[in-house]
Amino acid sequence: MHLPPFASLVEAHAAELHRFLARLVGPADAEDCLQETFMSALRAYPRLRHGDHLRAWLYTIAQRKATDALRRRGRQPTRDLGGVEPATSGEPPAVDDGLWRAVRALPAKQRTAVLHRFALDLAYAEIGERMGISEEAARQNVRAGMRRLRKEVSVHDR
Amino acid sequence: MTDELERRLRAGDAAAFELERFSRALSQRAADAGLLDVAYGSLDSPLGRLTVMVTPRGLVRLSYPGEGVNDQLDEVATRISPRILRAPQRTDAVRRQLDDYFSGRRRTFDVPIDWRLVRGFAGAVLQATARIPFGSVSTYRDVASEAGSANAYRAAGNALGSNPVPIVVPCHRVLHAGGGLGGYTGGLDRKRYLLRLEGALVD
Known part of the structure; x- marks a missing residue:
C-alpha cells in the first residue's frame, strides 16, 4: 500500500478546490472551507486503503464542507445584521452575486454538476465519475440545474 | 451552445488564492492538532539546495539536490507516515545550525535525530x-x-x-x-x- 506525501495533494489540488469552493460558498468563506477540507482529509489519510481517486475523494470532502458551511449560514439570524445577508456581509459586492446566490441555492447534485461542467470545464463522463453517477445522470443534472438558473437569474436580473 | 449564463458561470467570482500562505496556515493547524508527522523545508547551501525533513522526534532526513526530493518524500511517506506537509518554519532549528556550520560558526550539531529510517x-x-x-x-x-x-x-x-x-x-x-x-x-x-x-x- 502506498500513499503519496500529503503535501503533493495540497500542491496539486488546493487551487482548483479553492475555485470550486469559492463558487459553492462564496469567496469570503472558501479558504476556511478549504482548510476544513484538508484537515479532515489529513485526519483520515493514513487509514485509506489505497491511493486511487484521491482527487475525487478530496472533492467529496470539499462538497461536504461546503454543505456544512451553507447550512450553518442558513441558521444564522439575519435581523442583527440589519437586513444584510450573512452570506455577503463583509465581502466586497461580487459582480454576479445574484447568479452565485442562485447557484448556491440549487439542489446539491445539480449544483455540483453545474459547477463541474462550467466552472471546472469537465466532460460529462468525468463529472459522472467524480460524483459517482452515470454520464447520462450527470448530463441531466446539469440540464436541470441550468434550467433552474435561467429562470432564477432572469427573475433577479430584470 | 454557449450563452450568457454559461459565460458567467465560467468566469466565476474572483477569489485570490495564495498556495504558500495557505499551506503555511494549514501546516500550523495540522501541527497544533497533532496531525503533522513529517514537516519539510529547504535550505540553500554552498553544496546546493538541501531538503530538511523533521518529525516530532527530530531530524529524519537531509538530502542533497539530485537525490530526488520527490522520491525521498515518497520513501518517508511509506516508511514513516504519509502525513507530510511543507512547513519550513518547523525546520528552522536544523536550517539555522546548518547555516552556522557552513559559515564556520558551528562545529557540532545538537538537533535530535529520528533514527526510524535506519535499521x-x-x-x-x-x-x-x-x-x-x-x-x-x-x-x-x-x-x-x-x-x-x-x-x-x-x-x-x-x-x-x-x-x-x-x-x-x-x-x-x-x-x-x-x-x-x-x-x-x-x-x-x-x-x-x-x-x-x-x-x-x-x-
Missing part, C-alpha cells in the same frame, strides 16, 4: 560515525569495529552510503584505510568540500 547494524555504524569529531577522519574498518564487527567494513560502507542525515551524521569523515576518499552519497566533490571546510583535507 540494525547500519544504526550502530551511523551512531559510531556521529562520534567522529569535527576536523578528524576515521576509516570504514574503524567504524565497523566501533559498531561491533570489525570484519563488516563492507556493510559499514553500505550503511554510510545510505545515511539518511548526511552532514549532521558526518559520514564524510569516513575514508579508506589506505587514504583514499572512498564514496559519498552527494558525490566526492561534496565530500572534499566538507573535509576542507573542517580543515581535515588540505591540498
Whole structure:
C-alpha cells in the first residue's frame, strides 16, 4: 500500500478546490472551507486503503464542507445584521452575486454538476465519475440545474 | 451552445488564492492538532539546495539536490507516515545550525535525530560515525569495529552510503584505510568540500 506525501495533494489540488469552493460558498468563506477540507482529509489519510481517486475523494470532502458551511449560514439570524445577508456581509459586492446566490441555492447534485461542467470545464463522463453517477445522470443534472438558473437569474436580473 | 449564463458561470467570482500562505496556515493547524508527522523545508547551501525533513522526534532526513526530493518524500511517506506537509518554519532549528556550520560558526550539531529510517547494524555504524569529531577522519574498518564487527567494513560502507542525515551524521569523515576518499552519497566533490571546510583535507 502506498500513499503519496500529503503535501503533493495540497500542491496539486488546493487551487482548483479553492475555485470550486469559492463558487459553492462564496469567496469570503472558501479558504476556511478549504482548510476544513484538508484537515479532515489529513485526519483520515493514513487509514485509506489505497491511493486511487484521491482527487475525487478530496472533492467529496470539499462538497461536504461546503454543505456544512451553507447550512450553518442558513441558521444564522439575519435581523442583527440589519437586513444584510450573512452570506455577503463583509465581502466586497461580487459582480454576479445574484447568479452565485442562485447557484448556491440549487439542489446539491445539480449544483455540483453545474459547477463541474462550467466552472471546472469537465466532460460529462468525468463529472459522472467524480460524483459517482452515470454520464447520462450527470448530463441531466446539469440540464436541470441550468434550467433552474435561467429562470432564477432572469427573475433577479430584470 | 454557449450563452450568457454559461459565460458567467465560467468566469466565476474572483477569489485570490495564495498556495504558500495557505499551506503555511494549514501546516500550523495540522501541527497544533497533532496531525503533522513529517514537516519539510529547504535550505540553500554552498553544496546546493538541501531538503530538511523533521518529525516530532527530530531530524529524519537531509538530502542533497539530485537525490530526488520527490522520491525521498515518497520513501518517508511509506516508511514513516504519509502525513507530510511543507512547513519550513518547523525546520528552522536544523536550517539555522546548518547555516552556522557552513559559515564556520558551528562545529557540532545538537538537533535530535529520528533514527526510524535506519535499521540494525547500519544504526550502530551511523551512531559510531556521529562520534567522529569535527576536523578528524576515521576509516570504514574503524567504524565497523566501533559498531561491533570489525570484519563488516563492507556493510559499514553500505550503511554510510545510505545515511539518511548526511552532514549532521558526518559520514564524510569516513575514508579508506589506505587514504583514499572512498564514496559519498552527494558525490566526492561534496565530500572534499566538507573535509576542507573542517580543515581535515588540505591540498
